[in-house]
Amino acid sequence: MRHAPELRAKMPDTAADTRWRARLSLGLLLAPALLWLSALIILPHADLAVLSFRERVAPRKYVHSLAQYKTFFLEPLYWHVFVHTAVMSVIATLMTLLLAFPIAWIIAKLARGRAASLLFIVCLIPFWVSETVRTLGWMILLRESGVLPALLVKLHITAVPVELLYRDATIFVGLVYTSLLFMVVPLVSSLESLDNSLIEAAYDMGAGGFATLRTIVIPHAAPGITAGCIVVFMLTLGNYLTPTLLGGKNSQWFTEQIYAQFITRFNWEQGAAFGFLLLGLSTAMVVLGLRLSGQRFGDVMRRT
């Protein structure tokens, strides 16, 4: 009882103390992620940003300049590859969406229990093998002396084995295959939350299958669709291995240009500038996508 006045005097302090402790524990919990983020993403990018804005005028002598970005805009090849990559990535994303939607629908609405998880595993299986091995597997199937051209000859569809590699279509096959899971997961979660009675109600009021899809299912799944498209677009745009191996050296993928600047030409300044241009492109496309679909970034990211 003797301590009671002291305790009361300390009360405001204790409250502040508790708040401080809460902040400390929050900070400690976030520390690994923040360290990771700053050490491996923010720091190198800051360094690259500095790199991209300088020019080598003599050995070991650099000045600040916009020369790297100027080269990009003045050299048609770079432009061409940049636009080509963007267009191909958009098409690959849409193809993935078209392919993933029915799969997600089956998993979310039609399959029950075991069948649904089995379908999920089927989508996951490609990821059990490393990307390199997986892509090399495609090469075994598709190259001129490979399995599929031989089969086409056997079936008398083509007279001689056809080279199926090094075409844009081949790159699409590889990209869609790699991206499918990242589209299926957000779609399944958004379709699962769609109340079946809404579909029945639409049907009951005279809507056919397509009208229900357009007026009920797609508006409901829009955040999931946008989330899947953003993830797949980013993965596709930044993909290096698949376009290089399936499309060959002439696949004109922008990541190859970055690779060439850094590794082959040893022109880090140019490579860094290209890297930031690609970052700008993917940001611009994501913003455009969100605008077009009328979604908010926060809502969409909760779905991924």
Added chain:
Amino acid sequence: MVASAVVKRFAGHTAVDSLSFSVAHGSFFSILGPSGCGKTTLLRMIAGFIAPDSGDIAIGGNSMAGVAPNRRPVNMVFQQLALFPMMNVGENVAYGLARRGVERAERIRRSAAMLERVGLNGAAHKRVDELSGGQRQRVAIARSLVLEPTLLLLDEPLGALDLKLREHMKIELKQLQAAFGTTFVYITHDQSEALVLSDHVGVMNQGRFEQLGTPQDLYYRPQTPFVASFVGTNNRVVGRCISRDAQIAEIATSDGWNIRALVHGSIGVGDAVEAFVRPEIATLAHTAAGLPAGQPHYGGEVQSVLFDGANSAVLLQETRTRREFRIALPQTGQFSDLEPRDSIAFSFDPARAVCYAARAGIAGQDA
């Protein structure tokens, strides 16, 4: 609407067992039954979401076999209402019209007129989640009625509302049905909804109709022990018939209480019998002398007084057998001063109590 010998089986059990009934044009028909009795299955067959295994459903004289739900002259108000959250109230109501290719201006005009008729004028631009429970209810009904269906199906639409609102919506539904003249088929497990709203009620149990009739029929003239126990409150007494005349049987319970009740169906002396006595047909008195002459009278001890305004009742134990018995308190306020453990006398008119041959598997079990 006419249903003939409709059957639906699911993995080993028969959900709807060869049902035949008809609903007159413009009437309010309820299907009343406990959960799992097959009433939802029946409703979904009328809506067309599931096809009957055999039998046929005809609406307005046309067989609905093979007709998809979006082509039937039937609309449904779903249990959870299923309003479209991605649309505002006006778009919800206009949805069916848009699917029929009605022009935009006409759609807006008709949906606004419909919203006005259900008392929601000016709500067209509100979001669905801005509405109260009762308003959503009205939107769901408006969304169906704007299509002018031959038949409106309602799947326990009041189930999600709180009691006060449910009472209010009950009255509103009845008025809406009267105003529109559309045939309503309403399913519910709430006997009070069915009794208040309907012109006719089908009491459903295990895929069959136990009884089809007006609410008054069901209440005053139940045809089966299931209806007697499901509709309204009833005191159930199980025993054996020890003697009978043309109409009245004398029933003795295993613990030696004798009561008399009107015979329903065929009951022979010695048969197991279920008898039902409504709480409001019994008369209370402080002493046996105060009871109507000519009725068998019994003594009891008050167990508890269940005060519920006009529905107040007293729960008592019959003196000899300690058997629970519920008696409605007179509305005059008489007996409102009863206390637990008070002694009381009661009697009832045997002609107003009913008894049936006991259902298989139920004989001997007491309520």
